Amino acid sequence: MIYxxxxxxxxxxxxxxxxxxxxxxxxxxxxxxxxLWMIWDSILHFDSISEEHQIIQNLRxxxxxxGALIGASFAVAGAMMQGMTRNALADTGxxxxxxxxxxxxxxxxxxxxxxxxxxxxxxxxxGAGLGVLLIYAIAxxxxxxxxxxxxxxxGAVVGALIKGATQIISLLSGTTYxxxxxxxxxxxxxxxxxxxxxxxWILVGLFIAILLSPKLTILSLGEEVATGLGQRTRLxxxxxxxxxxxxxxxxxxxxxxxxxxxLIIPHIVRFLVGVDYRLIIPCSAMLGAVLVVFAxxxxxxxxxxxxxxxxxxxxxxxxxxxxxxxxxxxxxxL
Amino acid sequence: MNVQSFNxxxxxxxxxxxxxxxxxxxxxxGIFLISLNSGAMRLNPVGVWSTIMGEGTFKQETVLFRLRxxxxxxxxxxxxxxxxxGAVLQGISKNGLADPGILGINSGASLVVLIMxxxxxxxxxxxxxxxxxxxxxxxxxxxxxxYVMSYKKGHGLMPTRMLLVGIAVAAALSAVSVILTLRLNxxxxxxxxxxxxxxxxxxxxxxxxxxxxxICIIIPFVYYKSHILNILSLNDSTGIALGYSLEKEKIYLLxxxxxxxxxxxxxxxxxxxxxxxxxHIARKxxxxxxxxxxxxxxxxxxxxxxxxxxxxxxxxxNTELPAGVVVSMLGAPYFLYLLIKSx
Numbered sequence: 001m002i003y004x005x006x007x008x009x010x011x012x013x014x015x016x017x018x019x020x021x022x023x024x025x026x027x028x029x030x031x032x033x034x035x036l037w038m039i040w041d042s043i044l045h046f047d048s049i050s051e052e053h054q055i056i057q058n059l060r061x062x063x064x065x066x067g068a069l070i071g072a073s074f075a076v077a078g079a080m081m082q083g084m085t086r087n088a089l090a091d092t093g094x095x096x097x098x099x100x101x102x103x104x105x106x107x108x109x110x111x112x113x114x115x116x117x118x119x120x121x122x123x124x125x126x127g128a129g130l131g132v133l134l135i136y137a138i139a140x141x142x143x144x145x146x147x148x149x150x151x152x153x154x155g156a157v158v159g160a161l162i163k164g165a166t167q168i169i170s171l172l173s174g175t176t177y178x179x180x181x182x183x184x185x186x187x188x189x190x191x192x193x194x195x196x197x198x199x200x201w202i203l204v205g206l207f208i209a210i211l212l213s214p215k216l217t218i219l220s221l222g223e224e225v226a227t228g229l230g231q232r233t234r235l236x237x238x239x240x241x242x243x244x245x246x247x248x249x250x251x252x253x254x255x256x257x258x259x260x261x262x263l264i265i266p267h268i269v270r271f272l273v274g275v276d277y278r279l280i281i282p283c284s285a286m287l288g289a290v291l292v293v294f295a296x297x298x299x300x301x302x303x304x305x306x307x308x309x310x311x312x313x314x315x316x317x318x319x320x321x322x323x324x325x326x327x328x329x330x331x332x333x334l
Numbered sequence: 335m336n337v338q339s340f341n342x343x344x345x346x347x348x349x350x351x352x353x354x355x356x357x358x359x360x361x362x363x364g365i366f367l368i369s370l371n372s373g374a375m376r377l378n379p380v381g382v383w384s385t386i387m388g389e390g391t392f393k394q395e396t397v398l399f400r401l402r403x404x405x406x407x408x409x410x411x412x413x414x415x416x417x418x419x420g421a422v423l424q425g426i427s428k429n430g431l432a433d434p435g436i437l438g439i440n441s442g443a444s445l446v447v448l449i450m451x452x453x454x455x456x457x458x459x460x461x462x463x464x465x466x467x468x469x470x471x472x473x474x475x476x477x478x479x480x481y482v483m484s485y486k487k488g489h490g491l492m493p494t495r496m497l498l499v500g501i502a503v504a505a506a507l508s509a510v511s512v513i514l515t516l517r518l519n520x521x522x523x524x525x526x527x528x529x530x531x532x533x534x535x536x537x538x539x540x541x542x543x544x545x546x547x548x549i550c551i552i553i554p555f556v557y558y559k560s561h562i563l564n565i566l567s568l569n570d571s572t573g574i575a576l577g578y579s580l581e582k583e584k585i586y587l588l589x590x591x592x593x594x595x596x597x598x599x600x601x602x603x604x605x606x607x608x609x610x611x612x613x614h615i616a617r618k619x620x621x622x623x624x625x626x627x628x629x630x631x632x633x634x635x636x637x638x639x640x641x642x643x644x645x646x647x648x649x650x651x652n653t654e655l656p657a658g659v660v661v662s663m664l665g666a667p668y669f670l671y672l673l674i675k676s677x
Contacts (some may be wrong), residue, residue, distance in 0.1 A: 069651045105565065138674060142672065142674045142675070149494055152501060153497060156436065156504075160606060160662060160666055161666035164662040168663075259505075309516060313509075316506060316509050319502045319505055319506035322505075
């Protein structure tokens with residue numbers, strides 16, 4: 001069994017450096033140019049009259065932090081789903097969980113636009129929970145083993161169904177334009193209070209994931225092995241499901257559906273540190289954060305002055321990766 | 335099984351399929367009549383009849399002949415086109431879960447239509463004849479990607495890989511569509527949005543004319559190739575033993591399926607799951623033989639889209655719900671049911 005704690009330590013330290021650098025670059029990029037010195041200055045001597053300081057503190061910094069948080073969430077949720085389902089293609093976006101969360105949020109935004117964010121997030125959890133339940137239900141009722149191919153197909157169709165429902169809602173409420181922006185997944189509108197609301201949930205989710213990580217390693221060897229070793233697989237799956245819905249629910253509530261982070265990162269991490277989830281979970285959180293912070297810098301730069309939706313950028317990066325996996329693991333997929 | 339009982343089964347199937355076809359035709363006519371009478375402007379059957387007889391008011395004539403009828407004819411044509419396209423794709427891929435929407439062919443066509451709308455917003459309404467060709471380029475592009483990536487040397491087209499690659503291509507193309515869509519202003523956005531959902535709203539006789547040749551040429555071609563489809567959906571070795579060049583036939587049929595899906599998407603937008611449901615139900619009704627299954631599937635496809643559009647038109651009085659959404663709401667659960675039931 002491959003277990004590389006040294007590489008993992010390197011990944012974690014390198015990750016911290018990369019995130020700090022990424023956040024600094026992210027604060028510096030955008031329509032208003034801001035120097036590194038200015039960022040430093042605004043942290044040490046915040047001056048509420050300075051326009052640059054206001055931009056840094058109220059727009060750029062929360063955005064960069066939100067990127068790091070949601071990146072960690074989606075990556076860890078994806079890693080957990082992959083471990084639980086032993087499915088190389090599992091990702092909360094591909095399995096329709098992001099979409100479930102998005103649907104419920106869309107309903108609330110469309111019909112109760114004045115609902116404060118701290119309540120909205122509970123609806124996001126509810127939607128993510130429904131998405132997780134639906135996947136479990138399909139796996140439970142399926143005749144024969146649910147191969148990765150069939151799980152992904154089910155996810156794609158659940159996604160299509162939920163998208164249709166979301167579109168009906170947006171047509172009924174006359175908010176198609178607004179909802180399209182929101183559901184494309186963008187961090188641009190994130191503010192401090194949202195970061196403050198999502199962070200405790202995400203930290204709890206990450207904490208559960210780290211606690212469960214030894215069990216996930218055993219579960220990823222197969223259900224029979226895990227049961228043979230005296231593991232309560234159902235309990236572990238249920239608790240992992242809760243962690244996934246906390247992570248995804250909080251992330252989607254803040255920025256909308258962003259797929260493929262949970263697909264790409266765990267694979268890269270497994271390649272680097274081996275198959276032990278005690279290393280995979282923290283490293284996935286770190287690299288997921290790095291990926292999204294940098295992808296968001298791309299979202300600002302690609303099509304200036306327009307914002308490119310983060311979800312689309314991730315799909316464009318993620319699809320080739322998905323195809324590579326689909327070809328590589330084709331034998332197991334059937 | 336001896337030859338006599340084999341012939342017996344054959345005779346019964348033929349008799350059964352004639353029965354099914356006539357029942358479906360009556361059903362289609364029934365929905366057609368209901369559809370004629372429903373919509374934002376209520377016309378009672380007497381009003382419809384007198385208008386057809388040429389005694390209606392000017393307003394009645396406009397609603398019936400210029401708005402409602404072309405839209406219904408489009409629904410019937412698109413339904414048949416998508417159903418046959420799905421049947422062909424399922425035959426080629428030997429996978430009952432194939433459908434132009436799931437395989438990403440719709441998203442290729444939609445993307446090109448979107449680009450055309452952005453480049454020259456007036457083309458969408460000014461010249462419907464250009465759209466199917468643009469859409470065909472788009473769907474050929476996504477089909478080409480899928481074909482290349484699911485081709486394995488020595489094995490030909492890998493059926494299961496085709497579905498995975500299709501999902502991926504659909505995801506990538508719709509991501510690009512979203513990036514482009516967000517640059518539109520709200521009015522253009524609404525136009526593209528409705529289109530992408532499969533709204534038949536705004537269809538006129540020009541659209542019918544643009545669609546008709548595709549449907550009228552390709553569907554008979556596919557029907558003519560029924561025996562090849564029968565062989566393809568069983569296994570390739572039989573066909574090779576019978577002396578067919580199967581890879582070539584596959585490409586012809588794939589092109590036919592593309593043409594049908596692309597022209598339908600160009601005129602009606604992305605209506606998903608018709609290509610999945612219609613052939614399945616048809617197989618359940620008359621068996622897997624394509625000579626019987628294809629016409630039944632075409633009728634069922636027309637029924638689905640026409641019914642979907644009629645529901646979409648009458649369910650809400652103030653907003654027009656796109657037909658595609660209604661059909662997906664029926665189709666996605668059916669797909670999941672098939673997925674759970676298949677071994």
